[in-house]
Amino acid sequence: MDIDLDLAEFVIDYAKKIGASYADARLESTAANGFVLKNGIPQISGFDRAKGIGVRVVIKGTLGFASTNDLSKESVKRVVEKAAKLTGYASKIGEKVKFSDVEAHVANYKVKQKIKLADLEPKDKLKVLFDAEKAMKSTKAKVPGRFFSLGDFYTEKYFVNSEGSKILSSIPRTDFWYFITIEHGARTAQRYWQYGDSGGFETIYKHNFPKLLKEEVLGTKKNLEKGVKPPKENVDVVIGPQITGIMVHESVGHPYEADRVLGREAAQAGESFLTLNMLGTRIGSGAVNIVDDPTLPGSFGYYLYDDEGVKAKERWLIKKGVIGDLLHNRETAAIVGHKSNAAARATGYDREPIVRMANTVFKPGSYKEEELIEGVTNGVFIKNFMEWNIDDKRLNAKYTGAEAYMIRNGRLAEPVLKPTIEISTPKLWDSVDAAGKNIEYHSGTCGKAEPMQAIPVWFGGPSLRIKNIKLK
């Protein structure tokens, strides 16, 4: 790390000297590269080096956050003094914060890279985008809008707090994103998706984007060409892992964030339909098992210690249909009398750590995807989706399918055009009767907080069968 690590310890000592009862500091350095190809033409390439420090202090019982990217001691002192003064003044109408007790850790971990991000030339990275472009052309389909981007990020972070934790981490990440417009006659469809991982550039090569994009274009084209309206009667629906992924993220991960449940994010990100007295009660069928696990190797949301220095572990959110743990940082855990389960994350040194998901996953069941489909007499298989949204309590969601097919007597039949599921969260999880074993992990950049913190996450799971629901 090209920052003097002693600065973090210096800040902690200085914060205590000017009256902080608790202090922590995150020194961070991120080197990033980015490339964009629009309709076959490279756009501006970019690189970025961000480094700075974020400091939290508790002054007169209230929490203050300060950050600067001027890493001279004078600047850091000035910003921390300013924050301490403001926080002291704010404490007259400030929350009296308490942190749940945690063990102090001293650790150093890094994610290995088989192909180092720094070893590749920009043209090697641009080639990934040109290969995607070639794949589009090889389909002979009409794809008038082709937008591809590729990014890589290498973040080194040093966390120190006044309770003795000192944690150094190095995490490389890669991120490929596409947005394509497919035309057939008067019909058009647009699809975008993201592939994000932690690791070196080998994570980009493993996906085989040309093959994925070719399948995507041909599947969507067929849908536009031959798609029929979805059935009006209630039917059984089998969804693919991409839809399972977005559903567990939106309908489980978010409402399980304890800061939402406690009203701390009420202004923008919203609250939750969940209340503390619903813990331990049933929300879905026995087939529903959902976890959030920051420690999944290679994951986009990977970390071993969160941004409060708490050791990460798998968190059970729903077990056999019953509500398990919420996602907690030290502050929300203390409020409800629990221990933090290491969900505090910040997107960078200049943001406050808040409760976030990492990798939210529906645990695999025992069926092959074909077996799930074989069990349906009259229904629809929805492989992936275009539009989605959910209200800010996470109670009513909408998912509009992109590639979808009728299921007749256990077999896939003609394509279905834009089948839409508009469903409440309890009804959704109650209607899942079987889970496949074909688990896939997908990635996203999850938004929360003000100013916005767009953070890397995985969401995933297997194909699911949902019984007797209405499509639009």
Place this chain on the structure above:
Amino acid sequence: MTKARTKRRSTSPARKSETREEAPFIAEYLIRKLKRGGADDVIVNATTEEATQLKFSNNVINTTKTWHNDKIDVFVSIEKKLVATSIKELTGKAADDVVNKMFKFVKAALPTKEYKGVAEGPYKYKNIPDTYDKAIENLDGTNVDILNACINAAKKNKAKRLAGVLETSVTNSYLLTSNNVEVEEKGTKAYFSIRAFVDKYASGHQVCNSRVLKKFKPETSAEKAAIIAKQAVNPKHGEPGNYDVIFSPLPFSNFLASFGEATSIFNVESKLSCLANKIGKRVASSKVNLVDDGSLPNGFGTSLSDDEGVPTQRNILVDKGVLKTYLHNTSTAKKHKTTTTANAGLVSPSPFNLVLEKGNFNKEEMIKQVKRGLIVTNVWYTRFQNYESGDFSTIPRDGMFLIENGKVKGAVKELRISDNLLRIMQNVAAVGKDQEATFGWEVEIPTVTPPVLVKDVRVTKSSN
């Protein structure tokens, strides 16, 4: 406070001081080094920002936040190979590192054949009133008192729980290009967002912003949010169907921001716009007159110049429902044989402040026109199914009220608007006369709009 710098500096950044005072020296140093190395165009934009935020929920301040950020954005073109970077240290060493890496990057990059260059100065910049206020820069803790007054104002109006943010910032920026452009700017901003709750299912949300303290009215926003929350108690489940909807400024600015983004030529070319091939054609009701004004006094997005240094201007986007222009930078304008609208974005031209011209109606007059309708005071999670067609859905949140035969009949909940952006704009039936400035999570472009009545809006709900 804005001024054009008249005298060039010629010293190297090796001067010892590494404060923001050094930004002009570093900018000039970068341009000189990059030009010597063969660059055709260079743009350097150095900014220093000091900002604070008070984040509150459950009627108390949860966290104070204090930021200091230095940044230098650098753009270079060499034989149509384009590279951009952003460095966060205003030091000579960082400048040298950037120069070396940019040349390395350019060597390996491929040309952007459609690139046609950046703006050629020099330009004169007019002073824009109400963009800087010393009172905001020197608040020094009195923002806590302002917030306390807001919380109390909302409580007086029966709100039980309040959450939001109060932010202030001061930004110094210095833009220098290889093409005779030099502009220095200092600006302040104040922003307030408050959501008031009477209970879990009865809430109201308001935002306000200003560049100067005397026009910043957060207490009024707090009172309004509380009044909406109070009216929203005991909501009934709404029914799906088609409704005439009165959108308050906050939700309608969400639609206008999407529409404004769709006027960017970059989005038109990328199939991210429903306005392709529509110049000179009707894209909205004749009651819609929309401008983008980067020079708007007290505009939250106002700036002396765009990212190339072209002085900002007022562009008519929609005149009586007819689309008049796309937004361009110099390069895209040359490609499309037109002139820049001063909306660079070096990659994607973008609006500064969208302003919907006010109409003649007050809210009561609009309500009287509606037989079966809704009042929507906020929307959330707008997602497009197809940007090219304009199909989207969004979810009303906070107070939503049913109108029957010209009268408000109480609050409703759990509905979704599933419609089309062009259809919404074409179905505008009445425009209110009271404009509000909005900006925030769901409105990423500063927008000024009155409430708007839209006929025949498609409304759905969970059928499972």
